[in-house]
Amino acid sequence: MNNPIASFPLSLKQCRVITEIMKKGTEKDASVSLNLSQSSVSRALSQAEQALQMSVFTRGWSGAEPTAKGEVVISSCNSLLQAIADTERHLQENTTALLKLRAYVEWRHLVTIETVVRVGSASLAAQTLGMTQPAVSKTLKEIENMVQQPLFSRARHGLIPNTAAKQLASLWLRISPIAQSLQQTLQSLPNELTGRLSVGMLSFSCQDIVPIAFAAIFKKHSGIRLQAMQGPYHMLANALRQGEIDCFLGLMRKGPIHPELIELPLLDIQYALIARADHPVHDYAKTLNDLTNERWIVARHGTPIRDYFESLFYSIDNKPPIQALEMLTFASSEELVIHSDAIALLFYDDWNIKQLNPRLKQIPICLPNPECTLGITLHREHQSTLIQMFIEELQLSINNKLTSKKNSPA
Known part of the structure; x- marks a missing residue:
């Protein structure tokens, strides 16, 4: 037989x-x-x-x-x-x-x-x-x-x-x-680190450091499947809790988060007002009151940056604009500012603000408590070697940026 x-x-x-x-x-x-x-x-x-x-x-x-x-x-x-x-x-x-x-x-x-x-x-x-x-x-x-x-x-x-x-x-x-x-x-597959690393990214965050970290991991461990996707906080938090993603990055929350999740700070950043480099606002705007009638580009409702945006107007006894244009990505917001008369509330670290697109310019208005923190959200119980490696590569990327800033000529 x-x-x-x-x-x-x-x-x-x-x-x-x-x-x-x-x-x-x-x-x-x-x-x-x-x-x-x-x-x-x-x-x-x-x-x-x-x-x-x-x-x-x-x-x-x-x-x-x-x-x-x-x-x-x-x-x-x-x-x-x-x-x-x-x-x-x-x-x-x-x-x-x-x-x-x-x-x-x-x-x-x-x-x-x-x-x-x-x-x-x-x-x-x-x-x-x-x-x-x-x-x-x-x-x-x-x-x-x-x-x-x-x-x-x-x-x-x-x-x-x-x-x-x-x-x-x-x-x-x-x-x-x-x-x-x-x-x-x-x-007979090589005995190397394998698996999936799936990273979520909140809107307006991590566009420069995540690709650098991914590239470093891929170079060292080609058997790892790398994924990045963008979404709002509640979707990413739910996906993390259900094991659909391994972590997500973005602005850290000031309020309580789900008890299954923890946050790890990565980088100190600041909110900034950005307009087109040749926008007239750079000449006449001295305080927030001078910006009440401007068109605005902001993140969606329910995000820390949107909460801060609304708090700015409440701080000067003004209602936040209803017609604010909501964008999902940092790059699309900057591009829209370049091609419009709108003003954007974004956030940058010191290195990125110094590397700002020459067609953009920061509006020199002092914002109240502009400090915020970029962080990574993890599941309290489900962490792995891949996630730890990713965090290390993120921190290395950030350190390289800070070193580059420190060593750059004034």
Whole structure:
């Protein structure tokens, strides 16, 4: 008895499930796409992970996200399914009927047809594979229904393969080594730091130091999957609590935060009023009262910077402007200031304010208590080597900025 698929860790159904979860992001959406029940999809993924003794996906910000080893599995699955799709496309040229090879073919179909092509008869194939002849005939009938064309012509001494059978046999010979080597490929991966580091960024923050930290980590540990995404505080805090992200950065809160979360200060910064470099406001504005009728660009409601913005107007017994333009990113706010008459309330560290875009200029009005702190928010109980490494790279980036400022000519 010879069972060549016994060493294959994944079935083709499991490959289809894995690739579809990757494409759709959730098991629910994958089940709809595959026309399977969600329980069937979940079971197929669980069985695949048990066979591989690893997690293919982890829960992420946008749904299911592959682990470092999961990337290798997905790549193999994609190669297998692409080869099947290519063969189906060639077979489709011979018929107008809709083929179902990609959706339903399994390893037993391909190994059976390749064996029949090779030995020349169903009975010899049955002996070779340790199957009964009726089981071989039934399997050939199943795949013939998938490709909607005859596979063999009967001869006096056996079966003569038609073009479709030869193409399917060739498909088996191409993809079976890929499936067979998957486990060995996973085991031979370099023993280096791997995993996912998913970082959230609050609006108006961390645009310069996060890419530097990411670049340093990627250079040292190419097996780490790095992600950065932006969102409001409540979304990032909830994602952190649920394990969808590992941390997030932004202005530290002055009020209480969720008991599961902690904040670590990184950099002292200050609020600043910014306008276009040739804006008339630089000539006439001496106090906050001179700015009450200006157009404003600020962060959204519920952010520390928006709270500070409104407190400025309350401090001079004035209502905050209702028509303030809300922007989500630091870069877009600066760009909008350059191309408009609006004034922006932003925040900068000493280095960044000195490196301000020459088309922008700080309005020289003293703000009350402008100091604030850029920090990183972590889960109190779920911290890792990757997160600690990220914090160290952030601190190194900040120290390099401060050193550069200190050593720069006055």
